[in-house]
Amino acid sequence: MHIPRAGTLIWYYFICKREVWLMARSIVPEQDHDLVAMGRWIEETTYQRSRKRINLEHVVIDVMNVEKGKILVGEVKKSSRYVKSATMQLAYYLFVLKQKGIHAEGVLLFPKERKRLQVVLDERLEQELLAVLRDIQAIIRKEVPPPPVPCRFCKKCAYAEFCWS
Ligand code: SF4
Numbered sequence: 001m002h003i004p005r006a007g008t009l010i011w012y013y014f015i016c017k018r019e020v021w022l023m024a025r026s027i028v029p030e031q032d033h034d035l036v037a038m039g040r041w042i043e044e045t046t047y048q049r050s051r052k053r054i055n056l057e058h059v060v061i062d063v064m065n066v067e068k069g070k071i072l073v074g075e076v077k078k079s080s081r082y083v084k085s086a087t088m089q090l091a092y093y094l095f096v097l098k099q100k101g102i103h104a105e106g107v108l109l110f111p112k113e114r115k116r117l118q119v120v121l122d123e124r125l126e127q128e129l130l131a132v133l134r135d136i137q138a139i140i141r142k143e144v145p146p147p148p149v150p151c152r153f154c155k156k157c158a159y160a161e162f163c164w165s
Contacts (some may be wrong), residue, residue, distance in 0.1 A: 001133055009136050010092050010129075011085040015153050020136060021145035022159055061093045073097070074107035080115055083108070087119055091129045094121040 003009060005023070012019045052063045065072040074090055090106040097104045098121060106119030119125070139146065148154075148163040157163075 001137065003133060003136060003140075006133065006136070007089050007092055009140075010089050010132060011082070013132055013136055014085040014088065015082070016149070016151055016157070017139055018146045018148050018163065019157065019159060020139050021142065022162075024136075024140035025145075027162075061097070071097070071102065071104040072107055073104050074109065074119065076109045076111060078110075078112065080108075080110045080113055080117075083117065087117065088129060088132060090119045091121055091125050092133075094119065095126065095129055 003024075009020050009024060012023060054061050054063055061073050062075055063071060063073055073093060075086065077086060086108050090108060094104055094106050106121070108117040108119060110116070121129075154160055154163070
């Protein structure tokens with residue numbers, strides 16, 4: 001199943017389903033906050049140093065290491081606050097690589113918290129990912145967005161005025 005900007009939508013899926021719908025429909029919020037700015041928020045949670053990136057069609061993946069033929073992809077994160085979003089986004093990248101015949105493993109690093117999270121696309125994670133992708137498709141096919149549900153992200157969300165005024 002092909003969903004444009006699926007990596008980004010997966011990130012937001014675990015934060016706000018309404019935002020998934022709005023982003024998928026390219027509904028642009030206030031002028032100061034375009035979709036690029038929203039994507040930047042994901043970037044802000046990620047360290048930019050020593051990146052080697054590979055571009056696979058619509059997906060850009062950070063390569064951490066290549067050792068004995070095994071590719072390790074992932075990211076160095078500033079905090080584990082959005083760990084579910086980051087994990088499932090990485091699972092999606094592993095899935096895209098797998099579809100290209102590339103076996104890779106994932107890792108999320110949180111140096112400030114001295115944490116390291118291995119992400120392996122096993123059967124369970126792949127099934128969970130596919131269920132998420134199906135649900136994203138179902139959300140974006142709806143005529144109207146899901147109703148707003150207050151969450152801790154609303155305060156910094158570019159759609160806040162649209163949702164709450
Ligand atoms: S303001 Fe809140 S409810 Fe509205 S899209 Fe943003 S996160 Fe979702």
